Amino acid sequence: MRYHKIPDETVRRLPVYLRGLMVSANQGDRYISSQSLADFVGVNSWQIRKDFSYFGDFGTRGVGYDTEKLAREIKKILRLDVIRRAVLVGVGDLGSALLAYPGFGVYGLDIVAAFDIDPKKIGQTMNHGVIIEDFARIDTVKERDISLAIIAVPRTAAQEAVDQLVAAGIKGILNFAPCKISVPKRVKVITLDIAMELARLPYYIPRAGRTDDS
Amino acid sequence: MRYHKIPDETVRRLPVYLRGLMVSANQGDRYISSQSLADFVGVNSWQIRKDFSYFGDFGTRGVGYDTEKLAREIKKILRLDVIRRAVLVGVGDLGSALLAYPGFGVYGLDIVAAFDIDPKKIGQTMNHGVIIEDFARIDTVKERDISLAIIAVPRTAAQEAVDQLVAAGIKGILNFAPCKISVPKRVKVITLDIAMELARLPYYIPRAGRTDDS
DNA sequence: GGATGTGAACTCTTTCACAGCG
DNA sequence: CGCTGTGAAAGAGTTCACATCC
Numbered sequence: 001m002r003y004h005k006i007p008d009e010t011v012r013r014l015p016v017y018l019r020g021l022m023v024s025a026n027q028g029d030r031y032i033s034s035q036s037l038a039d040f041v042g043v044n045s046w047q048i049r050k051d052f053s054y055f056g057d058f059g060t061r062g063v064g065y066d067t068e069k070l071a072r073e074i075k076k077i078l079r080l081d082v083i084r085r086a087v088l089v090g091v092g093d094l095g096s097a098l099l100a101y102p103g104f105g106v107y108g109l110d111i112v113a114a115f116d117i118d119p120k121k122i123g124q125t126m127n128h129g130v131i132i133e134d135f136a137r138i139d140t141v142k143e144r145d146i147s148l149a150i151i152a153v154p155r156t157a158a159q160e161a162v163d164q165l166v167a168a169g170i171k172g173i174l175n176f177a178p179c180k181i182s183v184p185k186r187v188k189v190i191t192l193d194i195a196m197e198l199a200r201l202p203y204y205i206p207r208a209g210r211t212d213d214s
Numbered sequence: 215m216r217y218h219k220i221p222d223e224t225v226r227r228l229p230v231y232l233r234g235l236m237v238s239a240n241q242g243d244r245y246i247s248s249q250s251l252a253d254f255v256g257v258n259s260w261q262i263r264k265d266f267s268y269f270g271d272f273g274t275r276g277v278g279y280d281t282e283k284l285a286r287e288i289k290k291i292l293r294l295d296v297i298r299r300a301v302l303v304g305v306g307d308l309g310s311a312l313l314a315y316p317g318f319g320v321y322g323l324d325i326v327a328a329f330d331i332d333p334k335k336i337g338q339t340m341n342h343g344v345i346i347e348d349f350a351r352i353d354t355v356k357e358r359d360i361s362l363a364i365i366a367v368p369r370t371a372a373q374e375a376v377d378q379l380v381a382a383g384i385k386g387i388l389n390f391a392p393c394k395i396s397v398p399k400r401v402k403v404i405t406l407d408i409a410m411e412l413a414r415l416p417y418y419i420p421r422a423g424r425t426d427d428s
Numbered sequence: 429g430g431a432t433g434t435g436a437a438c439t440c441t442t443t444c445a446c447a448g449c450g
Numbered sequence: 451c452g453c454t455g456t457g458a459a460a461g462a463g464t465t466c467a468c469a470t471c472c
Contacts, residue, residue: 100307260465
């Protein structure tokens with residue numbers, strides 16, 4: 001099945017597998033079966049095998065997958081085989097937390113710059129060693145090999161910030177502002193609205209309290 | 215189409231519509247067509263109509279939807295028609311940012327308590343007026359009409375925290391820890407792994423830079 | 429006229445069952 | 451013998467086109 005359109009849902013699951021594989025590799029397991037990986041990450045084993053089958057034969061029948069090798073392959077597919085440099089726009093509460101967030105490194109992602117419009121913040125050094133720069137100078141990211149942006153600004157400032165980022169050559173944006181944003185087709189945006197995720201939780205909670213388990 | 219199984223994807227979109235409707239209602243628009251709402255939130259108009267059709271006839275042909283009434287209906291469907299009280303577990307960088315996050319109020323969600331295990335943090339009052347309590351006393355949420363939890367603890371502490379929350383009667387959990395967590399069927403978990411979202415961005419970025427627009 | 433609401437067609441995803449290989 | 455890889459079936463979700471109603 002090597003040459004095929006890859007389902008978006010498969011792409012969404014690849015980072016999950018990658019995370020699981022890296023934890024497993026750290027434990028010193030050389031091989032892992034689709035079943036073990038399935039138990040570990042919470043996906044069915046046949047789903048995992050099907051997902052991998054879109055890209056080639058990564059496993060060995062009767063044995064399983066070489067954890068290190070498979071992790072490397074997934075990184076290549078996700079284009080995480082080179083370090084990706086990202087810029088943060090909007091250093092408020094959420095932005096600061098993202099700067100300090102240790103989880104990005106696992107995927108080879110690195111926040112190397114931060115911008116804000118607040119004069120009181122500009123010039124400050126964050127715990128990560130990143131100095132907050134004036135958003136008016138956002139065009140400088142063009143010369144700094146930065147392809148990704150994280151935007152953590154208020155909703156009303158989001159579209160404007162994005163427009164500037166696109167002009168500065170940014171190719172992918174992770175948007176925390178709770179709104180739709182428009183970009184040229186060549187730019188990919190993933191919007192992550194935290195409050196919205198919490199908001200759909202009550203729907204799944206039955207009103208009357210039953211008490212069965214597992 | 216009133217009596218049917220509701221697609222999960224529809225439930226995922228309802229908060230998007232709700233947000234759009236509330237902004238629209240604030241602008242003073244009494245009615246909105248599926249087309250206008252579509253333009254505003256970035257979903258197709260037929261998708262919107264189909265989604266609403268699962269729940270009943272909310273609109274008026276030739277006119278559109280009554281913004282206020284529709285917002286009320288969606289809130290009822292999502293069970294957001296009562297204020298939902300939530301507890302935060304883990305007051306690190308991300309946890310603090312979530313406490314200060316203004317977006318929850320829009321959906322009638324309210325973080326009324328925060329817990330941590332760090333003795334240096336316990337007793338501190340956060341900017342929101344919430345006092346950090348000792349996680350050892352998490353069982354007290356049982357008597358405080360709290361049904362939702364947000365967990366922002368390290369991966370290794372997540373499952374333990376969740377087990378305690380479930381024992382304390384929590385019904386829905388928004389999990390920021392990058393791992394699978396196991397809960398009884400009656401409890402709903404939504405995991406939101408921030409680094410993972412950023413990690414799938416490079417996949418969509420072409421290696422060679424093309425430059426076509428919109 | 430101008431919008432909604434919806435069966436039917438279509439497309440995308442998941443699940444299954446098992447052939448194939450180490 | 452065990453585990454992968456995959457065609458084929460089943461299931462979900464999206465798109466369309468248009469009947470329907472204000």
